[in-house]
Amino acid sequence: MELQTLIQHIQKVELRCKSLTHQKLAGLFNSSFKGRGLALDSIRKYENGDDIRGINWNVTARFRETYVNTFTEDKERLIWILLDVSGSGTFGTSQKNKLTLAIETGATLAFSALENNDRVGVIFFSDKVEKLLPPSRGMAGFWRIAKELVQVQAQGKGTDITAALHFLMKISHHRSVVFLLSDFMAAGYQAVARVVAQQHELVAVRVYDEKEKHLPAIGWAKLQDTENGSEQWVNTASLSFQKAYSNRFEEVEQYYHDTFGKGAAGMLKISTGDDFVQKLLQFMSGRI
Template sequence: MTTSELAKKVRYIEITTKKAVTATFAGEYASAFKGRGMEFDEVREYQTGDDIRTIDWNVTARTGKLHTKRFMEERELTIIFLLDLSSSGSFGSGTQSKRELAAEICALLAFSAIKNNDRVGLIIFTDGVEVYIPPKKGSKHVLRLIREVFAFRPGGPDPALTDIGFALNSFSRLYRRRAVVFLISDFLDRGSANAEKPVVVRVDLEESEVYLGESFIYRVQVIGGKNVGIPDTSNFEDFDVRDFPKAWLRYRNTDWLDPDTLELGTNYFFRIVALRTGLLTLPSVTIDVDGKIYSTPEFRIKAELPPPSKHRRTAVRCGCPRTPPQGRTIFPVKAAQI
């Protein structure tokens, strides 16, 4: 596409969309935002004419120079377009391609936004983020966005790939403020469907303060991955560790577990008993997932001697289906105080 053809297309989009904005959206869009609500934007050095009521005295005390807070009106929105421009966008009818239709949609929404003094930004993506234009105001900025859409040509080894998930994650890292996001795509997402899913290893602990000889449950959960190994608990020197069948959970209080996660991924449950008193460290557990080693965080466990009434094994909760729990699980263990 030559420069003159590009300018002609941009001008055509500008005329048609401005006409639609004036005829259809004028008045309705603005009426949704009433009131003066203010949202913090940034801190900068004091300038002549700034309202003294906005001086940030904490920053001023730290730097030794006057600083003021800047605010923006909440009714001034930030509009971000997440636009898929993989090579599948070149397909269309004889008169208009999907790329041209996407540009027209962006222009219509963008000109509607700047009529209300809103800021508009653009992210163009395929199987990765290709172009990022930060949000700004003004019709010149909108025309620049439209030119970028028409001028962009997908590259890479496979320009047909699209990864919407990656684009959304990238956007969350690039822009952390509140915004209205429009995702414009044909949703032929072959890239993310074939992409390797991330592996998540999480742990849950039933108790962090226990009596000597009292059992508590420790869960290791692996979400994702195809070949999941057995967690290595060989370094639990201050604890007795035994496997705990998942079916036995019905004999214990499971309020500490999110029930929606019990059927996710691979779950390993262990029954753990402290072997001495004091502030103990529950070591990190390592687990092999698809040939890669993952480690869990360490935990601090406070183990104390049980009260005199608990020394006898009168309220045993050992996790055995034949012995329904009626209290805390106390196992006879010789105290080793530190």
């Protein structure tokens, strides 16, 4: 992509992010996520309405009165965006493919966080970690992130969510907000995802295309696996093919729900035909 074209792409992203709707999103973003680590501030006597999970049992036993711990949040909030740039993201039958949807969603989340003076870092991954953008602030940080988003080209084709999450844990030792953007066309990531959900505020954003649920029965067609490049002629009108095709989507969906249904900060599914900004607004409004 030429430099001038690149700048125009980034400016379009920036202008959309500065719209009134996106400003509202930035406000909701700040209210929806904690993300900051907690430090013990003081110990005081229990008062009606205090969270019983904050009771300091050692001090309570010693003085025979109920005492609770109080905490303060770290001043800085760190946001991580983990973006799946694998080959399966090129699938799309609507106005955009899954990768474009993930990129636009990631750019919007980054802008919302940077508007709140948070630090934002990005990890691009496929079947390996492709690139790391260390956390940064402000509009300079947004332009840096947007530039990488609009010109991203993965070397790997497959998807390894486990590797991406292990890499995150290796480089990020403080509690943060983590957005994992992927179509989740992978397996084996459940154990590490649950560990990350305990250490961070994790949101699993699943991008998909409606045609992944049911492919039109158009007869014989040549289909290509976007991750390994293999091609195969199939009869799309065959009942056995239609069943196998639908089952694949349902298996991915079930594994996603089994993994993130408990313990994670949230799950958000966005179709290539959706208004992703409205989806983000609805999701964050529901968290307040």
